[in-house]
Amino acid sequence: MQIKDVLLAPGNGAFFYDDQEAIRSGAIQDGFIYVGAPTTPGFKSIRIPASSLSVGLVLTDDTVVWGDMMNVQYSGAGGRDPLFDTDQISDLTWRVVAPRLFDVDASRYLNSCAKVFEPVEHQRLPLAVEYGVSQALLRAAAHLQHKTMAEIICSDFDLPLPTCRVPIYCQSGDAREINVDKMILKAVDVLPHGLINSRQKFGTDGQTFLEFVKWVATRTRQIGHPGYHPVLHFDVYGWIGQEIGLEPQSIADFICKVAGTAPDFTLNIESPADFGSTQAQIENYAQIVSILDNRGSNARIVVDERCNTLEDIRLFAEAKATHLVQIKTPDVGSIADTARAVLLCKENKVGAYVGGSCTETDLSAQVSVHVAVATQADMMLAKPGMGVDEAFSIVGNEQNRLLATLNGRGTQTENVE
Structure with a gap:
């Protein structure tokens, strides 16, 4: 025992x-x-x-x-x-x-x-x-x-020990402008989330959202250091579908319009619409993805709602119904299933984003780092909270400590040999 x-x-x-x-x-x-x-x-x-x-x-x-x-x-x-x-x-x-x-x-x-x-x-x-x-x-x-926890994951899933950090994505909460500045000054890899969760923030026909995207791109160029080029990622909580309608062609047209406001950036659009069920979400998202791909758009679709468990993630990945899956760790359940989800996405050539929620804790964030780095996810969420500084510190420092530990062990092995 x-x-x-x-x-x-x-x-x-x-x-x-x-x-x-x-x-x-x-x-x-x-x-x-x-x-x-x-x-x-x-x-x-x-x-x-x-x-x-x-x-x-x-x-x-x-x-x-x-x-x-x-x-x-x-x-x-x-x-x-x-x-x-x-x-x-x-x-x-x-x-x-x-x-x-x-x-x-x-x-x-x-x-x-x-x-x-x-x-x-x-x-x-x-x-x-x-x-x-x-x-x-x-x-x-x-x-x-x-x-380390990462080494346990690597051993159990027969993965090589990681040597590379995972890009970190920060979320702004409602203090959008101030937190965008913080993210840019700290050279965050992916930003800003934006919390576009109401009609007031999205605007009639999406005009308020379009202006915000343009502002973020402009602000990044204004105060970012030379060579800084983050991915722009916006979570719209289904509001494109709410405001524009649930026709995949119309949603894709609007996303292309958004991408046109920031042509020099890769643009992630999370949860463009909620079609009411997992199956409907898969069918319609697959159409949106196909339209964007055929147009060679710089925009990528990220799925969140209706894609919660490992089984849901498998269905979306196999159907190519998204460019990137948010693996929302508390919704997936066992952290072992988060590891399985990343590997499943990779197997199906779909992006894997180890996400989660602002409601989490320092402990759950640290564990998520080990799983994301061990499986070499495409990006991970800075969490918990909505304050940027604290979450970026917790996740970023844990990554750096982990990689330093693994690198140190490799050096010790070389010295012994």
Whole structure:
């Protein structure tokens, strides 16, 4: 028995849980809150502080390794798990998960995950539970094998040890202009997200959004250092479809118009439309991708909503229904499935973006770094929170420490030889 006890500690996510449906329906912002009644089950108000639950595994040498459970900002939307309930998740963890943890060989990561995450009465465990517990199990395996978490992933998935960093993508939140400046000054690889989640931010016929894209491109040239050339990535939360209509040709035409405002940049457009179901999303996104490819556009489609689990990601990748998949880590569940998702995308020649949510924690962000670097994803999200500085520091520094560790071990091996 390598795990002799389990600890639970309630905590905070780094941002807020938001009722996406209420916001889409026109809820007005008043300062930092949204005014009006919530519409998504579980929400007592449209915006509520994000909660998390830490799970600690006490190993036989008395080391405690931790992982954090939480859901994403827009819980209960786009086919996602409902709003995070700390009491329910705590009860399930004590009743079902803890007894299973005492029976696994914690040094064998994939095997441990498979045993602990077996269905309960034919139902998959909540994805938040899989996410947090799989983080703790990865830390346990790394501790017991005296390796980094990235090395555990590489060993279990038969991957070469990484030598390259993964490009980092920052999100601005509502403080768009100030945070864009921060990103440019820090030479972030991919920016700015933009949080285009309402009609007010998108504008009639998308005019406000078009002006913002043009401003970001201009600002990058104005204050960026010589040679700085980031990817521009905008999350529009389905608003192209909401405002322009759900005809793939019209959506592609609009995206080409957006790309024309920043012709010198690669342009990522995330969640251009929500077609209501995974199958409809796949069929229509595939058409949009095909149109953009045939035109030789510098714009790329990124899927998020309706593409949550590993199975969803497989369907989108095999159908070529996106240029880039946001592998939204809390929605995927087990961190092992995030690794599988990156490899599945690569196998199908689709971009893999290890994403997540502003509602996450420092611990979940650090684990995501190890998985993204081990699998050599195309990009990863700076998380948690919406402040840019903190998330960029947590993710960027963890990458640099990891690569320095791996490089140092390679040097030691060379010296021995």
